[in-house]
Amino acid sequence: xxxxxxxxxxxxxxxxxxxxxxxxxxxxxxxxxxxxxxxxxxxxxxxxxxxxxxxxxxxxxxxxxxxxxxxxxxxxxxxxxxxxxxxxxxxxxxxxxxxxxxxxxxxxxxxxxxxxxxxxxxxxxxxxxxxxxxxxxxxxxxxxxxxxxxxxxxxxxxxxxxxxxxxxxxxxxxxxxxxxxxxxxxxxxxxxxxxxxxxxxxxxxxxxxxxxxxxxxxxxxxxxxxxxxxxxxxxxxxxxxxxxxxxxxxxxxxxxxxxxxxxxxxxxxxxxxxxxxxxxxxxx
Amino acid sequence: xxxxxxxxxxxxxxxxxxxxxxxxxxxxxxxxxxxxxxxxxxxxxxxxxxxxxxxxxxxxxxxxxxxxxxxxxxxxxxxxxxxxxxxxxxxxxxxxxxxxxxxxxxxxxxxxxxxxxxxxxxxxxxxxxxxxxxxxxxxxxxxxxxxxxxxxxxxxxxxxxxxxxxxxxxxxxxxxxxxxxxxxxxxxxxxxxxxxxxxxxxxxxxxxxxxxxxxxxxxxxxxxxxxxxxxxxxxxxxxxxxxxxxxxxxxxxxxxxxxxxxxxxxxxxxxxxxxxxxxxxxxxxxxxxxxxxxxxxxxxxxxxxxxxxxxxxxxxxxxxxxxxxxxxxxxxxxxxxxxxxxxxxxxxxxxxxxxxxxxxxxxxxxxxx
Amino acid sequence: xxxxxxxxxxxxxxxxxxxxxxxxxxxxxxxxxxxxxxxxxxxxxxxxxxxxxxxxxxxxxxxxxxxxxxxxxxxxxxxxxxxxxxxxxxxxxxxxxxxxxxxxxxxxxxxxxxxxxxxxxxxxxxxxxxxxxxxxxxxxxxxxxxxxxxxxxxxxxxxxxxxxxxxxxxxxxxxxxxxxxxxxxxxxxxxxxxxxxxxxxxxxxxxxxxxxxxxxxxxxxxxxxxxxxxxxxxxxxxxxxxxxxxxxxxxxxxxxxxxxxxxxxxxxxxxxxxxxxxxxxxxxxxxxxxxxxxxxxxxxxxxxxx
Numbered sequence: 001x002x003x004x005x006x007x008x009x010x011x012x013x014x015x016x017x018x019x020x021x022x023x024x025x026x027x028x029x030x031x032x033x034x035x036x037x038x039x040x041x042x043x044x045x046x047x048x049x050x051x052x053x054x055x056x057x058x059x060x061x062x063x064x065x066x067x068x069x070x071x072x073x074x075x076x077x078x079x080x081x082x083x084x085x086x087x088x089x090x091x092x093x094x095x096x097x098x099x100x101x102x103x104x105x106x107x108x109x110x111x112x113x114x115x116x117x118x119x120x121x122x123x124x125x126x127x128x129x130x131x132x133x134x135x136x137x138x139x140x141x142x143x144x145x146x147x148x149x150x151x152x153x154x155x156x157x158x159x160x161x162x163x164x165x166x167x168x169x170x171x172x173x174x175x176x177x178x179x180x181x182x183x184x185x186x187x188x189x190x191x192x193x194x195x196x197x198x199x200x201x202x203x204x205x206x207x208x209x210x211x212x213x214x215x216x217x218x219x220x221x222x223x224x225x226x227x228x229x230x231x232x233x234x235x236x237x238x239x240x241x242x243x244x245x246x247x248x249x250x251x252x253x254x255x256x257x258x259x260x261x262x263x264x265x266x267x268x269x270x271x272x273x274x275x276x277x278x279x280x281x282x283x284x
Numbered sequence: 285x286x287x288x289x290x291x292x293x294x295x296x297x298x299x300x301x302x303x304x305x306x307x308x309x310x311x312x313x314x315x316x317x318x319x320x321x322x323x324x325x326x327x328x329x330x331x332x333x334x335x336x337x338x339x340x341x342x343x344x345x346x347x348x349x350x351x352x353x354x355x356x357x358x359x360x361x362x363x364x365x366x367x368x369x370x371x372x373x374x375x376x377x378x379x380x381x382x383x384x385x386x387x388x389x390x391x392x393x394x395x396x397x398x399x400x401x402x403x404x405x406x407x408x409x410x411x412x413x414x415x416x417x418x419x420x421x422x423x424x425x426x427x428x429x430x431x432x433x434x435x436x437x438x439x440x441x442x443x444x445x446x447x448x449x450x451x452x453x454x455x456x457x458x459x460x461x462x463x464x465x466x467x468x469x470x471x472x473x474x475x476x477x478x479x480x481x482x483x484x485x486x487x488x489x490x491x492x493x494x495x496x497x498x499x500x501x502x503x504x505x506x507x508x509x510x511x512x513x514x515x516x517x518x519x520x521x522x523x524x525x526x527x528x529x530x531x532x533x534x535x536x537x538x539x540x541x542x543x544x545x546x547x548x549x550x551x552x553x554x555x556x557x558x559x560x561x562x563x564x565x566x567x568x569x570x571x572x573x574x575x576x577x578x579x580x581x582x583x584x585x586x587x588x589x590x591x592x593x594x595x596x597x598x599x600x601x602x603x604x605x606x607x608x609x610x611x612x613x614x615x616x617x618x619x620x621x622x623x624x625x626x627x628x629x630x631x632x633x634x635x636x637x638x639x640x641x642x643x644x645x646x647x648x649x650x651x652x653x
Numbered sequence: 654x655x656x657x658x659x660x661x662x663x664x665x666x667x668x669x670x671x672x673x674x675x676x677x678x679x680x681x682x683x684x685x686x687x688x689x690x691x692x693x694x695x696x697x698x699x700x701x702x703x704x705x706x707x708x709x710x711x712x713x714x715x716x717x718x719x720x721x722x723x724x725x726x727x728x729x730x731x732x733x734x735x736x737x738x739x740x741x742x743x744x745x746x747x748x749x750x751x752x753x754x755x756x757x758x759x760x761x762x763x764x765x766x767x768x769x770x771x772x773x774x775x776x777x778x779x780x781x782x783x784x785x786x787x788x789x790x791x792x793x794x795x796x797x798x799x800x801x802x803x804x805x806x807x808x809x810x811x812x813x814x815x816x817x818x819x820x821x822x823x824x825x826x827x828x829x830x831x832x833x834x835x836x837x838x839x840x841x842x843x844x845x846x847x848x849x850x851x852x853x854x855x856x857x858x859x860x861x862x863x864x865x866x867x868x869x870x871x872x873x874x875x876x877x878x879x880x881x882x883x884x885x886x887x888x889x890x891x892x893x894x895x896x897x898x899x900x901x902x903x904x905x906x907x908x909x910x911x912x913x914x915x916x917x918x919x920x921x922x923x924x925x926x927x928x929x930x931x932x933x934x935x936x937x938x939x940x941x942x943x944x945x946x947x948x949x950x951x952x953x954x955x956x957x958x959x
Contacts, residue, residue, distance in 0.1 A: 016751065092663040096667070126682045
């Protein structure tokens with residue numbers, strides 16, 4: 001044991017230990033929470049045997065409880081809505097920003113980066129006051145939640161797509177122009193196909209951010225029908241709920257991970273290299 | 285015949301850097317025209333302006349009588365082969381080649397025919413379904429060529445297309461490209477920094493340096509009759525001699541180097557005072573030490589570099605200059621080793637007096653700007 | 654090129670969106686904070702800067718200056734964030750260092766995956782996990798009791814009652830903040846440590862530095878920009894956090910500024926004061942935000958011009 005510890009050319013063993021402990025501390029609690037989603041009894045702290053009742057059981061499960069169902073459906077609905085709006089908006093913004101040389105580009109760039117560094121509560125309060133005082137016609141609720149989510153996920157799309165744009169460079173567009181393609185065809189026939197992996201990756205990121213979002217979504221909700229899974233978790237976590245809560249959290253987690261895995265593989269297959277995907281994730 | 289280009293006082297400025305400084309070049313139709321120069325001399329910028337990817341700061345680009353300087357690239361009848369080929373990775377070879385045909389109004393049948401024709405021209409028939417990533421460098425380059433030629437442009441621009449290929453492939457493609465141009469009869473504007481390439485392939489060469497054209501002419505002209513030190517140096521070994529030019533007879537001048545006098549019959553023979561003259565290595569004959577006669581100087585062999593088919597001798601002559609010359613490895617010269625004394629014969633018709641370039645430029649090596 | 658203008662138009666919808674739903678929204682906070690309340694305690698925003706009413710702002714400032722409630726909350730926020738940040742660095746730096754300098758190939762991929770994973774797990778789910786573990790009969794509670802850490806914490810004054818981890822304990826809140834935000838700190842640290850050229854460290858060792866000395870005199874100084882970037886990146890959301898104390902404490906004893914704003918604005922009816930506090934918080938964070946934006950923009954421009 002002493003040899004292993006004191007090898008001067010080996011990795012400092014204490015670092016290995018610290019890292020291993022950290023990773024366990026980081027992930028194990030979530031693992032346990034997932035475990036309890038499969039608990040046979042109503043407790044979230046005492047193991048009572050394995051069961052799927054909280055997922056598919058006839059009462060109080062994710063599949064059959066109306067409150068849980070409603071939250072899950074609303075969460076996914078907002079996720080899809082957010083992707084459908086934020087992705088095209090973000091791609092267009094990325095293209096416009098990247099090609100913009102001259103006045104205003106710096107300001108717009110800063111404005112685009114601001115949501116990434118603004119604390120969510122500031123955004124939540126700002127959007128709440130906006131919808132109450134400036135757009136009372138729209139009011140709070142699903143539309144407002146969608147708008148709020150798009151506003152903060154937009155920047156992620158821009159950053160991801162722009163990164164890919166930079167590595168593509170300008171020569172394919174120039175080649176297309178040289179061969180007679182007008183600007184809109186340069187975009188449609190050459191640039192967009194080449195950007196497809198980045199667009200898909202950013203759509204996945206937007207979806208994941210949307211279904212996990214809490215503050216903005218909560219601030220812009222109106223009534224029980226606009227509850228999402230994170231809001232549900234927040235509201236009932238300290239109460240005396242059943243493992244159904246763990247179950248619905250697990251379901252959401254699986255959906256997130258599946259979406260991201262899909263995007264990762266698409267990106268890797270078409271853009272060459274997991275490096276790019278990890279880099280994209282790190283940007284976030 | 286279409287495909288004639290005139291560049292008139294063409295200038296391109298990037299912030300405070302002048303990349304192209306008011307150049308005037310005439311490129312006759314149907315010729316293989318080369319822009320030659322070191323990196324940073326402005327040749328690629330000039331090419332890109334002809335293609336339309338850079339907008340000139342001032343000046344005109346007259347293509348077949350029309351100034352196209354402000355016309356966007358997709359509307360010029362000029363096509364480019366890029367240095368990195370720029371084949372669209374998401375399309376196969378046939379789709380790549382057919383890309384520009386969409387804007388030329390032809391039927392599906394015609395399109396297929398023309399694509400097949402173009403691929404045949406570059407000897408890639410049968411490669412239609414391949415993807416660019418499945419092709420070698422040389423094959424990609426041919427597809428890029430086919431993609432441009434299928435559109436039947438009046439002018440084809442080539443931006444150092446052979447740069448990424450290995451030496452043997454490059455030599456083969458040089459021959460092919462030249463043959464292709466001769467067959468098609470369209471104007472090729474070729475950019476390279478390789479003087480050998482330029483000399484082999486071109487009908488005319490424009491040597492550029494620091495955004496300006498130092499000299500334009502046929503390959504023989506620019507090689508044998510360089511007008512400036514830069515051109516002399518860039519196109520081959522130039523063997524510079526320093527001396528004082530004085531009057532001679534028959535329009536030649538006599539170059540005084542220390543106690544020696546050399547007759548120089550080429551170039552700026554009217555110059556007087558301190559000048560530089562050059563002679564190409566292949567025009568120098570190496571004779572046994574002590575041979576008498578005009579235009580002969582003694583020297584000591586400082587280095588004898590074995591090149592396989594020849595020896596490159598570095599001979600230091602009186603006055604300190606080192607002259608390089610080649611001696612074929614034909615078994616005759618067995619006493620040419622380091623330290624040997626020889627006499628060099630510099631025929632007067634081969635000694636060329638050079639006009640100073642910019643006085644400063646003559647002293648400094650060409651710097652990339 | 655005429656096409657340059659065409660490209661610019663593509664940016665228009667995004668710019669309009671952000672202007673309305675971000676810039677105008679923020680202006681709405683200003684207008685409300687410097688506005689008034691009507692008889693129903695609803696905010697009446699004053700849009701014209703010339704009309705701005707500093708009454709509510711002054712009220713809050715007076716409270717702070719005189720050492721009142723809001724000052725306590727702000728100070729507590731700084732304390733919590735500061736301690737949480739220090740702990741996060743203490744734990745996160747070695748982990749990032751290990752991942753950057755001592756992993757290779759397959760192992761690195763795996764370690765990175767595990768380090769990135771928390772990003773994608775819902776924050777609330779991660780807190781929920783701890784609520785379960787720290788509740789009265791939770792596994793963590795039992796473990797900490799058995800191992801004696803619970804006794805230690807009580808002795809140090811960090812815990813009030815046995816098993817009362819979730820009862821308004823500042824230490825629990827701080828540890829929860831560490832747990833929640835440390836992944837966001839580790840990755841920027843990893844990125845900068847990864848970029849440090851191995852050869853510089855080898856040069857130091859070659860010149861006679863021991864492993865520790867090489868670290869202190871070469872690696873650590875070179876990683877400082879990354880530390881600063883990571884700290885700023887994490888501090889911004891941490892300062893605005895309210896849900897973490899809400900979940901693991903549920904007592905106003907541990908209120909930080911986020912809680913205060915939330916209670917006034919969303920849960921209660923003092924939106925004007927809430928807006929004032931939001932503005933004050935933003936001003937506080939502007940320094941951090943500007944620093945981060947400047948360094949990101951420089952990096953962005955460098956890649957964009959390449």
